[in-house]
Amino acid sequence: MNQRKPSSVKNGSNDESVALQQYQDTEGHFSLVRNFRLADLVTIMNGFCGSFSIFSSARYLLTNDPDYLWSALMFPLAGLMFDFFDGKVARWRKSSSLLGQELDSLADLISFGVAPALLAFTVGLRTYLDTVVLTCFICCGLARLARFNATVALVPKDASGKAKFFEGLPIPSSLALVGMLATWTKMGWIEGQAGIPLGTMTLWGPKNGSGEIHLVSVIYGCWAAAMVSKTLKVPKL
Numbered sequence: 001m002n003q004r005k006p007s008s009v010k011n012g013s014n015d016e017s018v019a020l021q022q023y024q025d026t027e028g029h030f031s032l033v034r035n036f037r038l039a040d041l042v043t044i045m046n047g048f049c050g051s052f053s054i055f056s057s058a059r060y061l062l063t064n065d066p067d068y069l070w071s072a073l074m075f076p077l078a079g080l081m082f083d084f085f086d087g088k089v090a091r092w093r094k095s096s097s098l099l100g101q102e103l104d105s106l107a108d109l110i111s112f113g114v115a116p117a118l119l120a121f122t123v124g125l126r127t128y129l130d131t132v133v134l135t136c137f138i139c140c141g142l143a144r145l146a147r148f149n150a151t152v153a154l155v156p157k158d159a160s161g162k163a164k165f166f167e168g169l170p171i172p173s174s175l176a177l178v179g180m181l182a183t184w185t186k187m188g189w190i191e192g193q194a195g196i197p198l199g200t201m202t203l204w205g206p207k208n209g210s211g212e213i214h215l216v217s218v219i220y221g222c223w224a225a226a227m228v229s230k231t232l233k234v235p236k237l
Helices: 013-025 038-063 066-093 098-123 128-154 171-187 217-227
Strands: 165-167 200-202 212-214 233-235
Touching: 038 066, 038 098, 066 098, 066 171, 098 128, 098 171, 098 217, 128 165, 128 171, 128 212, 128 217, 171 217
Parallel strands: none
Antiparallel strands: 165 233, 200 212
């Protein structure tokens, strides 16, 4: 989760304007790259891992090669490591930016929102209602990250300046869902093998129609609700 809070969050819009001016004043096709901090590059690697997981899932759907599925399951974990270290690097280098804050949220959405949702689809949550739930999961993760960026200055801080808790589940917690999918894959409880645990239920219409949903989709739905919860306070470790 984003630990990189530029000074403009504390000092107001004037400092924010100063922080943004460096991107306006720098000329050249690759000026954006030249303005990257080391922590920004670490954050981009988080997004790289999430993107590679997505493409690995797609490869599995095309080839049915389990190696691609295992790659898709492992890359979000690698993304978490980069997500953890970007804040460490920013504090070590005493260098953070508004760009880095936005990069962090976008990378988190890919690695811990889109990638886990596509993994669920890949292993077998493929009915119409399953995809509705998975889409809501992604959108709740998006809203969760936006709320964090907008309200981080209002969350109570400890003596070191770190937030005391998260409002709602932080989006990297979706790795628990990825771990669940990895267990199912190891046990063979996926589409094309033994099938998804607990099977499906039909809410309306014929079997295998648009009203069918896997019961375990409720887990993703509850996770989505927990991410956007205002009353759920998760202590920071």
